[in-house]
Amino acid sequence: MTGKRRYSIAVDFDGVIHRYSKGWHDGTIYDEPMEGAREALARIHRRYRVVIFTTRVNPDLHGGEQQMGRIQEWLARHGFRLGEHYDEITHVKVPALAYIDDRALHFIDWTQALDELGSRYRLP
Helix, strand or coil, rough: CCCCCCCCCEEECCCCCECCCCCCCCCCCCCCCCCCHHHHHHHHHCCCCCEEECCHHCCCCCCHHHHHHHHHHHHHHCCCCCCCCCCCECCHHHCEEECCCCCCCCCCCHHHHHHHHHCCCCCC
């Protein structure tokens, strides 16, 4: 797609790329990649701009500047390459064709969204 602006696909880091089996735990990036993550990102990247989004790098929260370096190191250690698997890491909700996130609810209408939310979590 040389010369044309590529649409973005936003992919959550924790729970989607990084296995994140213990949750936030102590703030470290302690786990292995999710199975198939590297291959999936490479496939998506062939057509779309891949933006990794994570609150870890938010400068207003828990040392975002240090977290950026840790994520970049983790990605490189596990074979994820800038320009091959992803294009950017951010905490900002970027304009994207789709978001791939382990905590997302698919929205059709509010009845469906509340039903899905209620089936996952308690609602009053």
